[in-house]
C-alpha cells in the first residue's frame with residue numbers, strides 16, 4: 101500500500117508514460133536478469149536457498165522483516181545491478197556552463213550521458229568484471245544508494261531515482277520469495293551453461309529474449 105501511494109505521487113509529479121516505464125520496466129527487467137543469472141549459476145542459486153532455509157526454514161513464506169537477515173540475497177541483487185543496470189545511461193544531463201572534467205572540456209549546453217553499464221564492468225574497479233560473483237559484495241559497504249560511484253544503477257546526486265529505497269526493497273522481497281518458494285529449471289532440459297544471456301541495449305537494458313523458466317514448489321506451506 102505504501103508503495104502504491106508513493107508510486108501515484110511520483111506519477112502525478114511527472115509525465116505519466118515516462119514514470120510508468122521507469123517504474124515498471126526497471127524493476128521487472130532486474131528481476132528477470134537476477135533469475136536468469138541464478139539459473140545460469142546454479143551453485144549461487146543453491147547457496148541463496150540454503151541461506152533462506154537456515155534463516156527462515158521451509159514452513160512459511162518470506163516476510164519483509166526477514167530481509168535484513170539475508171546478506172547473500174542482497175549481494176545477488178547488487179551483483180545483478182552491477183552487470184545489468186536497467187537504465188544503462190541514466191537520464192541525460194546538460195552542462196549549464198563550461199566545465200573542466202578530469203582534463204576534458206565539457207562545453208556549456210552539451211548533453212552528458214553517464215554510462216553506468218560501463219562503470220559496473222570497469223576492470224580498474226572490479227576483479228573479473230564479467231563474472232557474476234555476488235561474494236564480492238559480502239563484507240563490503242558498497243551500496244546502490246548513490247554514495248558509491250562505482251555502482252550507480254539508480255544514479256546519484258539530486259536527480260537520483262526517488263524510488264531507490266522502495267524499488268530496492270520491492271526487488272529484495274520479490275526475488276527472495278521466488279527463490280525461497282520455488283526450485284527453478286530451464287524449459288526443455290536446457291543446461292545451465294546454455295542459458296540465454298544476450299542483452300538488448302536501449303533506454304532500458306533488457307534481455308534480448310524473454311526468460312522462460314519453470315517454477316517447482318519447494319516449501320511446505322500455502
Ligand code: HEM
Pocket residue numbers: 106107110114119122123124126127130185186187190191192252253254255256257258259260261262263267268271
Ligand atoms: C530497479 C528499479 C529502478 C531502477 C534501477 C531505477 C533507476 C533510475 C535511474 C537510473 C534514474 C535516473 C537517475 C539519474 O539520472 O541520476 C531514475 C529516475 C527516476 N525514477 Fe527510477 N528506477 C527504478 C525504479 C523506479 C520506480 C519503482 C519508480 C516509481 C515508483 C521510479 C521512478 C523514477 C522517477 C520519477 C525518476 C525521475 C527522477 C528525476 O528526474 O528527478 N523508479 N530511476
